[in-house]
Amino acid sequence: MKMLINVAETVVADALRGMAAAHPELTVDVENRVIVRRDAPVAGKVALVSGGGSGHEPLHGGFVGPGMLAAACPGEVFTSPVPDQMLRAAAAVDSGAGVLFVVKNYTGDVLNFDMAAELAEEEGIQVAKVLVDDDVAVRDSTFTAGRRGTGATLFVHKIAGAAADEGRPLEQVREIGHRVVERSGSFGVALSACSTPAKGSPTFDLPPGELELGVGIHGEPGRERRPMMTSREIADYAVDSVLGDLRPRGPVLLLVNGMGATPLLELYGFHAEVQRVLAERGVVTARVLVGNYVTSLDMAGASVTLCEADEEMLRLWDAPVRTPALRWGV
Amino acid sequence: MKMLINVAETVVADALRGMAAAHPELTVDVENRVIVRRDAPVAGKVALVSGGGSGHEPLHGGFVGPGMLAAACPGEVFTSPVPDQMLRAAAAVDSGAGVLFVVKNYTGDVLNFDMAAELAEEEGIQVAKVLVDDDVAVRDSTFTAGRRGTGATLFVHKIAGAAADEGRPLEQVREIGHRVVERSGSFGVALSACSTPAKGSPTFDLPPGELELGVGIHGEPGRERRPMMTSREIADYAVDSVLGDLRPRGPVLLLVNGMGATPLLELYGFHAEVQRVLAERGVVTARVLVGNYVTSLDMAGASVTLCEADEEMLRLWDAPVRTPALRWGV
Known part of the structure; x- marks a missing residue:
């Protein structure tokens, strides 16, 4: 698999140098792998810190900025960052009001963020944690x-x-x-596997003519493989999988997310099918986001995330945000 | 090649339905294939209309909104829109101050926009045209x-x-x-070919282990093929190709653009290398944009565009813009 890189060993550091040069509003510590909004700490405000393995860009570094994250810690590709990164991030952004760790539910991330929380509290930083586990496809x-x-x-x-x-x-x-986590559900499909720089070839084997239903963002196995389906059929399967777990009684936030290599042209068409199924099931979308936000390197495919949003959540969703990947109202 | 579509025949219409549902601030005429900012025509203001074949999203529809295009006309995939679309768009957005057609230099687009301009002027709409021909890789x-x-x-x-x-x-x-056109130059590289929905397989044959230097956004041949190169070598080749044509005496706008399937992680790393070459050549970047903006379906690769920007151009670049794909200052 050809990649636009120098060598696998420097992929994350190279990307951080590129982010630093593209976004002067962020402070990027390339050596220690911490991305911080330049005006941190912000007096009197709680600071959000998140992170995880690299390869899901713009998650998380692309969401650092006013209205979203105060800092992000990128690990190696598909590998949890280490507690020292999280501790550095927390120390850089804490104004005294405390730090919220937003942690995706993978074993390494959970362990490392827990350890970082202990270390931070030893240093007098108040820490709370939100664990994100929205993928309805598989348990354990x-x-x-x-x-x-x-x-x-x-x-x-x-x-x-x-x-x-x-x-x-x-x-x-x-x-x-x-x-937000309690009211959210996601389901992803892969049309192709992704290749990590270290391996240099696809991380799993997906035969021509088949797709993986319920795939994880590292290419983890989903619920089943089937012969290739149409956009309409995939939308039915994905939305019904989410609705089988989440039963929204009110309007939802909808994210139709590209896995990385699926053209925006296809993603918008898929979004039309997702809207059709939702309408058939009586679900109204209050807000919609279509694009590549939580990716899996060069995987082709898409995921659907729904969140039943109350008035307060919608108001906070609409609040101004200014980050590399999400920006409105400012 | 697996695609997230229903059938090739409805790909563009499906995408337009998905755009309409995602962007209530736009008026999307799915049947006639015209995307218009909802508040058009804007009294007293010149209106920009652009368009071209689909498959380059977010170009052009993702750039419709205040501060950029008044309307866009998407053609079939890699196929010029027809004069009737352009005429409809012009009629929908003209406030009496006239319409500027922004036309990429491909034979079909040039002919059809010229015909549309004639038709529009017969209807009393004043039309001017800018032809964009920035790709330094090949002539004719x-x-x-x-x-x-x-x-x-x-x-x-x-x-x-x-x-x-x-x-x-x-x-x-x-x-x-x-x-802007006179002061701009671009150069693109492909690490993989792209597949159109109609063909269902790669539009050209790029052997494993080789890349195409100077590729066009429809997969047109470039200057040469070489054995796979590093990000550093590709940045040297691409930037020097642009600088061989464009000799900026002042600061430049820089676009490091993904072709569609290249992960953002790689694109940021490539950006770091582009910045390195530019610094070595004494070129200063005044503004930078890194992301997927002018894509070629599922092609892997990237392009570099430089524009020598004077004070006025920088001021206009910084002005507020609110479109699906580009948004700041508002």
Whole structure:
């Protein structure tokens, strides 16, 4: 598999140098792998810190900025960052109001963020945590105990980030972040495998003419493989999988997310099919986002994330945000 | 090649339905294939209309909105829109101040926009035109006489769009759009071919282990093929190709553009290498944009566009813009 890289060993550091040069509004510590909004710490405000393996860009570094994350810690590709990165991030952004760790539910991330939380508290930083486990496809896999964390991470970043921006105390910011997770569900499909720089070839084997239903964002196995399906059939399967778990009684936030290599032309067409199924099931979308936000390197495919949003969550969703990947109202 | 579609025949219409549902701030005429900003026509303002074959999303539909295009006309995949679409778009957005057609230099697009301009003028709409031909890789190909139009199209949309937003007369808006083209150069590389829905397989044959230097955005042949190169070597080749044609004496706008299937992680790393070469050549970047803006379906690869920007162009670049794909200052 050809890649636009120098060598696998420097892929993350190279990308961080490129981010630093593209986004002067961020402070990028390439050596220690921490991305911080330049004006941190912000007096009196709770600070959100997230992170995870690289390869899911723009998640998480692309969501650092006013209204979302105060800092992000990128690990090696598909590998959890280490506690030292998280501790550095927390220390850089804590204003005294405390830090919220937003953690996708993968074994390594959970362990490392827990360890970082202990270390931070030893240093006098108040820490709370939201665990994101929105992927309805499978429970308990080689990567995680419980469900995997995927698209809802973006919703938590945005909504809890806006709550922090309003100056709410740590416990309230944690509570609304947790509420977002409880009301969210995601389902992903892969049309092709992804290739990590270290391996240099596809991380799993997906035969021509088949797709993986319920795939994870690292290419983890899903529910089943089937002969290739149409956009309409995939939308039916994905939306019904989410609705089988989440039963929204009100309007939802919808994320139709590209895995990385699926053209935007196809993604918009898929979104039309997702809207059709939702309408058939009586679900109304209050807000919609279509694009590549939580990717899996060069995987072709898409995921659907729904979040049942109350008035407060919608208001926080609409609040101003200014990050490399999400920006409105400012 | 697996695609997230229903059938090839409805790919563009499906995508337009998905765009309409995602972007209530746009009016999307799915049947006639015209995307218009909802508040058009804007009294007293020149209106920019662009378009071209589909498959390059977010170009052009993703650039419709305040501060950029008033309307876009998507053709079939890699096929020029027809004059009737352009005429409809012009009629929908003209406030009496005239319409600027922004046309990428491909034979079909040039002919059809010329015909549309004649028809529009018969209906009393004043029309001017900017032809974008920034690709320094080749002159005269199967697709075009002269150079191809690629990444600089985004610069023209943004800068001429901001000039129109300021209320400048048509001739001035045309002049500044033309100035952007004269001062721009682009160079693209492909690591993989792209597949159109109609063909269902790669549009050209790129052997494993080779890349295409100077590729066009439809997969047209470039200058040469070579054994796979590193990000560093590709950046050297691409930037030196642009600088061989364009000799900027001042700061430049830089677009590091993904072709569609290249992960953002790789694109940021490539950007770091592009910055390194530019620094070695004494070129300073005044503004930078890194992302997927002018794509070629599922092609892996990237392009570099430079534009020597004077003070006025920088001011217009920084002006507020609110479109699906580009948004700042509002």
